[in-house]
Amino acid sequence: MKRESTIIGQSVLISQLKQLALQVAGTDITVLIIGETGSGKDVLARFIHANSLRADRSFIPVNCGAIPSGILESELFGHEKGAFTGAVQSRKGYFESADRGTIFLDEIGEMPLETQVKFLRVIETGEFQRVGSSESIYSDARIIAATNKNMYQAVAEKNFREDLFYRLRSVEIQIPPLRERGRDILLLAETFVHEFEQKHKILFAGFSPDAVEMLMRYPWPGNIRELRNLIESLLVLEKEKYITPEILERHLVQRNRYKSLVHDPARSEKNELQIIYSSIIQLRQEVSDIRQLLQHLVQTRPITPLLLPDTSASVSPFTTALRPSFEENGDPAPAKETLHSLDQIERKSIAEALDACQGNKRKTALALGITERTLYRKIKAYGLHEPHDSIEKNP
Ligand SMILES: Nc1ncnc2c1ncn2[C@@H]1O[C@H](COP(=O)(O)OP(=O)(O)O)[C@@H](O)[C@H]1O
Numbered sequence: 001m002k003r004e005s006t007i008i009g010q011s012v013l014i015s016q017l018k019q020l021a022l023q024v025a026g027t028d029i030t031v032l033i034i035g036e037t038g039s040g041k042d043v044l045a046r047f048i049h050a051n052s053l054r055a056d057r058s059f060i061p062v063n064c065g066a067i068p069s070g071i072l073e074s075e076l077f078g079h080e081k082g083a084f085t086g087a088v089q090s091r092k093g094y095f096e097s098a099d100r101g102t103i104f105l106d107e108i109g110e111m112p113l114e115t116q117v118k119f120l121r122v123i124e125t126g127e128f129q130r131v132g133s134s135e136s137i138y139s140d141a142r143i144i145a146a147t148n149k150n151m152y153q154a155v156a157e158k159n160f161r162e163d164l165f166y167r168l169r170s171v172e173i174q175i176p177p178l179r180e181r182g183r184d185i186l187l188l189a190e191t192f193v194h195e196f197e198q199k200h201k202i203l204f205a206g207f208s209p210d211a212v213e214m215l216m217r218y219p220w221p222g223n224i225r226e227l228r229n230l231i232e233s234l235l236v237l238e239k240e241k242y243i244t245p246e247i248l249e250r251h252l253v254q255r256n257r258y259k260s261l262v263h264d265p266a267r268s269e270k271n272e273l274q275i276i277y278s279s280i281i282q283l284r285q286e287v288s289d290i291r292q293l294l295q296h297l298v299q300t301r302p303i304t305p306l307l308l309p310d311t312s313a314s315v316s317p318f319t320t321a322l323r324p325s326f327e328e329n330g331d332p333a334p335a336k337e338t339l340h341s342l343d344q345i346e347r348k349s350i351a352e353a354l355d356a357c358q359g360n361k362r363k364t365a366l367a368l369g370i371t372e373r374t375l376y377r378k379i380k381a382y383g384l385h386e387p388h389d390s391i392e393k394n395p
C-alpha cells in the first residue's frame with residue numbers, strides 16, 4: 001500500500017476512526033473531517049479515496065484557505081474566456097476535473113459566503129456553471145471537506161451557512177489530537193525514524209527512557225506533522241546520538257520559540273499566558289545554552305585536582321568544577337557571579353512558571369518544556385518546595 005493510503009496508529013481512538021473511514025469509503029456520502037493542524041486530515045481524506053470505488057480516478061485537493069477569495073470560485077467551477085480581466089482562455093475548474101473521482105476541500109471554514117451558496121447547489125444537484133457562463137455543467141465528484149475550525153462558532157457568527165454545514169457533515173469524522181493517542185506517539189516516532197534513517201542514510205541510536213517519557217507528555221500543538229519534523233531534525237542534526245531529555249528539550253524549545261514569533265499575539269488572557277510561557281522557555285533555553293558552553297569549556301581544559309577548592313562547601317558540583325579554570329586566569333569573580341545569576345534566573349523562571357500554573361507541576365513542566373522529574377529536582381535544588389506545594393491543585 002502506498003504511504004499516503006496508510007493510517008498508522010493502534011490506539012482505540014484510531015482503530016475506531018479507521019473502521020468508520022472504511023465504512024464510509026465504499027459509499028459516495030459527503031464526509032467532513034475535523035481535526036487540529038497536523039493531525040492527519042489530508043492522510044485520512046486520501047485513505048478514504050484510496051479505499052473507495054473511485055480509487056483509480058483523480059483525487060483533487062483544494063485548499064480553500066490558501067486561494068484568494070476572488071479567485072476561488074473560478075478555480076472551483078472554472079471560467080469562460082473573457083469572464084473577467086485576465087481570463088484569456090476558458091478553463092476547467094476543480095469540480096470538473098474531479099468528475100468520478102474525489103474533491104478534497106481543505107480548510108472549508110475559510111470558504112467565502114458567496115462561494116458557499118454555489119457550493120451548496122453542487123452538493124445537492126451536482127450542477128454548476130463556469131464563471132461567465134449560464135450553461136449548467138454536471139460533475140459526479142465525491143466531496144470530502146476538512147477543517148480545523150470550530151464550525152459551530154463559524155455558523156453562530158454567520159461566517160458559515162448553517163444549511164451547508166449540516167449538508168456537509170452527513171458523516172463527521174473527528175481526528176483526535178496526537179497528545180490523546182497514547183502509545184501511538186511512540187509508534188509514529190518509530191515509523192518516522194525508519195523513514196528518515198533510510199532517506200538520510202543515518203543510524204539512529206535511540207531515546208533514553210526519560211526522553212521517551214518526554215515524548216509522551218509533550219502536548220504536540222503541531223501534532224503528527226510536528227513529530228515527523230522533530231524526528232527528522234533529531235536524526236540530521238544530532239547525528240547518531242543517543243537522545244536524552246536535554247537534547248529533546250532543546251529541539252522542542254526551538255519549535256516553541258519559532259511558534260511564539262509567528263503566533264498572532266491576540267490580547268486574550270490565554271494568549272498572554274502563552275507568551276509568558278514562551279518567554280520563560282526561551283530564557284531557560286538561553287541559560288541551558290550558556291551552561292553547556294561553560295561545561296564544554298571546562299571539559300576541554302584539564303583541571304588540576306590540587307586547585308580544587310574545599311568541596312564540602314555548599315556550592316553545586318558544577319560551580320565547583322568551574323572555578324579553578326577561571327582562577328587560573330587570575331579572575332575568579334566574574335565566573336562566580338555569572339553562575340550565580342544564571343541559577344537565579346533559572347530559579348526565578350521556575351518560580352514564575354509555578355505561580356502562573358497555580359503550582360500545578362504537570363502544567364509547569366509542560367510550559368517549561370522539561371520533564372516533571374526534572375522539575376521536581378529543580379524545585380528541591382532551589383528550595384522552591386514549601387510555598388508552592390501548599391497551593392497545588394489537581395490537574
Ligand atoms: N496516521 C498517520 N500515519 C502516518 N503519518 C501520518 C498520519 N497522520 C498524519 N501523518 C503525517 O503527518 C503529517 C501531517 O498530516 P496531514 O494529513 O497533512 O495533517 P493535516 O491535514 O491535519 O494538517 C504528514 O506528513 C502526514 O504524512
Ligand SMILES: [Mg+2]
Binds near residue numbers: 106
Ligand atoms: Mg492538511
